[in-house]
Amino acid sequence: MTVAERSMGLGLRALNRLAGSEVVDRLGVRKPAERALYRATRDGFKVVGRTGRTFAAAQRLGRPARPRPAGSGSGLFDLTPDDEQQMLVEAWRDFASARLRPAAGPAEKGEGNAEVFAEANELGLTMLGVPEELGGAISERSAVTAVLAAEALSHGDAGLTVGALAPAGVATALALWGDADQQATYLPALVGEDVPAAAVAVAEPRALFDPVKRLETVARPQAGGFVISGEKALVPRASDAELLLVAARIEGRGTAGLFLVEPSDGGVLVKDEPAMGLRGARLGRLVLQDAPVGRGALLAEGDPKVFAELIARSRLAWAAVAAGVSKAVLDYVIPYANERIAFGEPISHRQAVAFTISNIAVEQEGLRLVTLKAASRADQEKDFAREAALARSLALRHGMQIGSDGVQILGGAGYITEHPVERWYRDLRAAGLMEGVLVV
């Protein structure tokens, strides 16, 4: 019996991928000097913006493979991750602290991002939502595991995490809703060694954007498929993207659907679109001008329920990112407040400072629990629309406040890029407003 069969469905393959990864090997024991050496001697990163890849179905299953709904286990309330999840979380945490945190600053300026994304691929992140039959790591739905991943990695850096997890979002969507052809065409590459840059592109550059009701990107039916036109904002790794899952209103139906778009087929223009934060994700603006896709590009036949669920799952992923960054803030301000002396004693001895820290802890923990509840409901195939909306609301309001409080506790020092809190201030503002991109 495989690990996948007997537990949450998180198979040995993800663990194997991890165990075999040089990244983890070296991170486990490396000292700072070794780390520097490691960076210097590492293989050069892959060519950026390559167009050589063609996605083609090598072997297809007769019907699509799906992760099974998770059982409710014993049905008991339980906050303990299972053993596999615990092992993965520890590996992600190591990667976040040893690799993402030091890389975060340079990555904001576009330095070293591709290298980090390549290393992150070695962690098998794209396999977390894909069944074993399709080369993934799971047999049961694993939104909880994906939440734990987003949270643990974001503790290191949100921008790099978003860039690293973006292809996993497309892979998870294909696993959940792709047909046999779509799965056979794209998943082998997404779960392979050389993971293509890919992203779920939903958000549009408009105030009061509503992905369900006010999508302006439109897919017009034409012979053999559709042409898609519209603009997508803040898409991670946009200029390198080889595969996009684009949200568009389906002309003639009045509902929204998700289309698999290969930018190399033409009709897709990209430009950099740097934002307040998440700069490590290399955000870009996409302009689709009659981008052609085949009839088989539409996911789940344009089922509006699938569309709504993808939106909810992406909001959950963003809530998990907010929880991870908020925890980073908390972990950073605690030693700072204890060490910083003012008026003859550590500032932590003052209630105004101490209570601010308490409030960060209260709201961070609440956000985390609501996010986990939504994810565990998703895995059990229970309706989780409400819980996802609540997690987003907490991420939107309290995430912002935690980002602000983090800077405030450091005062002037918090405003200087020498400390990461100003970056977290910028990153946390994103969590409640982004749509798409990540999927748990």
Added chain:
Amino acid sequence: MINLETPKKFGPLIAQARQVADEVFRPISRRYDREEHARPKELDMLAALVDGMNDGSDMGGAGAAGVRRSKNGDGPQGNRNGSNLSTALSIIELCRGDVGLLLSMPRQGLGNSAIASVADDEQLERFAGQWAAMAITEPEAGSDSAAIRTTAVRDGDEYVLNGEKIYVTAGERADLVVVWATLDRAKGRGAIKSFVVERSNPGLKLDRLEHKLGIRASDTAAFTLQDCRVPKENLLGPPEIAESTGGFAGAMQTFDNTRPLVAAMAVGLTRACLEETRKLLADAGVEPDWDAPEATQVAAAAEYLQMDADYEAAYLLTLQAAWMADNGKPNSLQASLAKAKAGRTCVDVALRCVALAGTLGYGESMLLEKWARDAKILDIFEGTQQIQLLIIARQLLGLSSAQLR
């Protein structure tokens, strides 16, 4: 396996508590709010029912005594959903009905929780089946419970208690009062002990009952202890004066167990407000849309969504603290996280719901205005919001009470 759903095995318990809330508490809520200090006789029969729920095998308890921690090693290994969790869940349901009436439930006093937490087996048996109130606060010592002045002096086989106690919930109606007193004021926290005093003890004099903002169904008593003699066997916990603050920490441990329960009260009241407000909003043609961004919804729907989100966070923090207690994990931090979040959320939500409902919310024709008055005590007793933030900060920052005051 991570699962935050309400455990199925507590389904019947929750359903029962919900029925009590709807069919016993709600119909008499307004009456006992108006008739402050009248004893809600309806609860006597109900208390027997709760006693029955408590005896419900491994389902865990539903009442104040459910906080007794299982000793290490007994019970099955692995994840446990026990009486801390079941008690929290049933309190949530009952307080969705009425907080004041829950506090007036015979044999469900805070003193019962204290006894359950720290009494030895002999005491537990001796005080079984009695209603115990808790007397900590004094006119000169509220949140600063280490500053209490009530003294206990050993005299042969008895202790003699002298002092003044206020804000004793259920003090008039209870059979027992657990009184905090110091063996030696010069020795600080380590000298503070709790004593079980029979309500009929002639040395325990009821001075008055308070008139309050809310929870009027619950009596709040003030006592004078005048040469009040109690048998030495009525001291809870070790009789020695602790050199360090350890002894006091032991007494305070009661609060690790009861804070999640008070948080549960706040969660229940919050849920009542939200359910009522959701109906009123629906009548007015407003429904929250889970799929739409907050900013695109009408203000009332977005506000509801925000309140519901804070409610859910408070609810899960409360279950987490109770679950940790069931599993023998130290939960002092999580208990305070829960109490801090639930306390402020219930006040915030209750007051906002009154405003959303307008004159309907403010008038006495509905219960929203009453819940908004009741709510405030939940952010005060069992450790105010500020005390919770202090506890949280001291733990996170690793600071003593001398460093972070």
